Amino acid sequence: VIYVITPTHARPQQKAELTRLKNVFLHVPALHWILVEDSEQKTGLVKHFLESGGISFTHLNVPTPKDWKLGENQPVWQKPRGVLQRNAGLDWLRSNFEPPASRAVVYFADDDNTYSTELFQEMRWTKKVSVWPVALVGGVMVERPKVTLSGKVNGWLTGWKPDRAFATDMAGFGINLDLLVNNPEAEFSLDSQKGFMESDFLEKIVKLHELEPKADMCTKVYIWHTRTEKPNMKDEEKLRKEGRPTNRNIEV
């Protein structure tokens, strides 16, 4: 089983993002989606979306505390995102798994990235931690693990902070569920230094030389760290003030 943990938060394009995820997840056998809303309450939109069918899922929610939320016009790197939501997914797995967990893998899939079907084939047989290239991240076309001729990971090709022990984006690794169950203290931290969230987490469970390079020794791109533009809502705001939003009685 592939357990996919996705933090998600409300915004105009949320259902579009979730729809694109569903389009690819529907191609993947034995996938269970743990979708975690960043909210006080589960929303109708996400509930209806999940119940519309086709995918095995668990629907959770946990709000990010106000002090940790990005302001409307704050640059994205000033606050970590999706931290408590990913941890809620891990908690759920740890309290619900039934041994043997060894044939299950856990993947953290943000709601706005672009995933290929091949990615999930690559990660499925992870023994400890698998790694692969991630495109369009860190100011470069592609960041990736360095792999020796004998197939060991011995470093990272990244533009940005190459001194991190595990210089990978959240989208660049999959973890065997056993390893997470046997290391119950491994969680993401709001207090990690900027850009060190993934590295700090992986340091708790694995060593560099244990990493399993996938995607043809890390020479293929199967995941892109895309981001979606904030849609223009100028007329909508006017209409809302006049009490006639365009999306009354129609879920967008």
Added chain:
Amino acid sequence: VIYVITPTHARPQQKAELTRLKNVFLHVPALHWILVEDSEQKTGLVKHFLESGGISFTHLNVPTPKDWKLGENQPVWQKPRGVLQRNAGLDWLRSNFEPPASRAVVYFADDDNTYSTELFQEMRWTKKVSVWPVALVGGVMVERPKVTLSGKVNGWLTGWKPDRAFATDMAGFGINLDLLVNNPEAEFSLDSQKGFMESDFLEKIVKLHELEPKADMCTKVYIWHTRTEKPNMKDEEKLRKEGRPTNRNIEV
């Protein structure tokens, strides 16, 4: 058959966009994808992508003349986009179709929008021209056709230029192939007034009261006019100048 015509152009996130399209098209039976590159030559990237399989396709290309290309930092609305590419798709259909065309429908799918599987079920049995809501466009959450109680389209709910005869985005309609074959003069024009490209085109082939409202009388959203952020390429540009791009020998 559903013929999908997609204009596409080179940029860092191009393969990601095409991958998301493929993820949804693979769910649609009897779909033929006419992918038209805005380029002098067909590119290896798109060729490899299409040949990697799973989808029936036709690969075309036609460059937009320099004077009609958007400058690097020009706002998007200053030039029409994908015009000659969509016309190349229409030309191909007109010269390759074999009667009866009446069971085929043509749809214009830009490469960056978000499509649900339901959309294609809705458009499949189009007699002349089907229409439905499009989300995240024109400064509002959703634009859509107005439908009378007896199921006729009699106008448009849009924030922007509601005076257009057919106030719909490119993503909001599907056309029976017969109608296009019988109206060979119907093409998109570079000279349409800003925002009137769709309307001018539809005026040539259909009347308002003939439109077929889909998606539960235009009360459901099955397509979102999303746009992808331009990825940050700061470090990549430095590395390129030093002769060591991160994507050497690895297709992104």
